[in-house]
Amino acid sequence: MLFPFLIAMLIQTAQGSRVVTAIVTAGIVKDLACMQTVFMICAGTFMFSYVSDPYFWLVKHNSSMKENLKYYTLPLALTGVVVLVCAILFL
DSSP: OOHHHHHHHHHHHHHOOHHHHHHHHHHHTGGGOSHHHHHHHHHHHTSOOSTTOHHHHHHHTTSOHHHHIIIIIHHHHHHHHHHHHHHHHHO
């Protein structure tokens, strides 16, 4: 059940782009096509937004690394957790 989430999370960590992560993960788990799979892929793309994410560096332009982790990476990770929990409970 968590397979799409875990695949998206690993791909996001490795390469950084959320759009590419979603497309590649959808191609890998295409046999599990349902709304829950879509939300789990979305949740996985938000889990690790760090130095491999191009937008991380755009946001960091005017802040320190610590502030960027606190105000960008952590809120995105929490969003991923909330979406994952909602996908498990409600779909």
